[in-house]
Amino acid sequence: MILAVHIFAMFLWIAPRNPLNQALDKPLRAYVLPMFQQSWSLFAPDPISAAYYLEVRALPQDLTETEWVSASDVELDGLLHNPLPSxxxxxxxxxxxxxxxxxxxxPAEQQQIFTQGFAEDSWAEMGQQANSTSTSTSPDFTRALELDKAITGYATQFLKAHDLLPEGHLVQYRILRVAAPNFDDRHIAENTATISLSAGYRKQIVFDGQDEAAFARALENF
Incomplete structure (x- = not known):
């Protein structure tokens, strides 16, 4: 029985998007991603061409510009030259x-929603704006909204762990794209980062069950 459930779950995971695996998206992700996710992005016909990294910052209520901090560098420090990384x-x-x-x-009109700032009930307001667009909401928008909220939660914890997030400040993140060099140029090409997208500011968010002290210890262990 257990084997049959596992095989069925993996079949749904690798199958093209359809109403069934869309309806079961959350439990599928919760089951597959921690242990069974496999990436084939290194192989033809469409090998990975870039890596994406996260930068975050805290903004005061008056939106005075502050410095960006890499949330990915600390993880890379724990990965490089480590034969058994976490x-x-x-x-x-x-x-x-x-x-x-x-x-x-x-669509472009929904992409613009994510670049706007929301200081109150950020994701409810974003959903309301999406409903007012010509394309309304979709599973793709819902997925992007969930990821935006997850990244904001991670940014909140990261900035708190570094004492960079005073009470009342807002959180902002952006995603950097680092393109992979051509194979022939791999020894001489420099890795240059470009901004793939900058999200608008969001309110701080801490999810139920998050342990701020444990998060800070995990960063120190990296």
Whole structure:
């Protein structure tokens, strides 16, 4: 029975998007991603061409510009030259990549919603704006909205762990794209980062069950 359920779940996961796996998207992700996710992005015909990284910052209520801080560098420090890295060392890379993919599937009028700032009930307001667009909401928009909220939660914890998020400040993130060099130029090409997208500011968010002290310890362990 257990084997049959596992095989069925994996079949739904790798199948093309359809009403059934869309309806079961949340439990499928909760089951597959921690242990069974496989990436084929290194192989032809469409090998990975870029990596995506996360930068965050805290903004005061008057929106005075502040410095961006890399939330991905600390994970990369725990990954490089480590033969047994933690599975947590690519969280921001995965989040940034997944959001970039989801964002790219949206029509332009819905993409603009994510670049706007929302200081109050951020995601409810974003959903209301999406409902007023000509294309209304879709599973792609819902997915992008969930990822935006998850990234904001991660940014909140990251900035708090570094004492960079005073009470009442807002949170903002942006995603950097680092293109892979051509194979022939791999020894001489420089990795240059460009801004793939900058999200608008959001309110701080801490999800139920999050342990701020444990999060800070995890960053120190990297």
């Amino acid at each position: 599975t947590a060392t690519n969280i921001t890379n995965k989040l940034a990549t997944q959001f970039n993919d989801a964002f790219g599937k949206l």
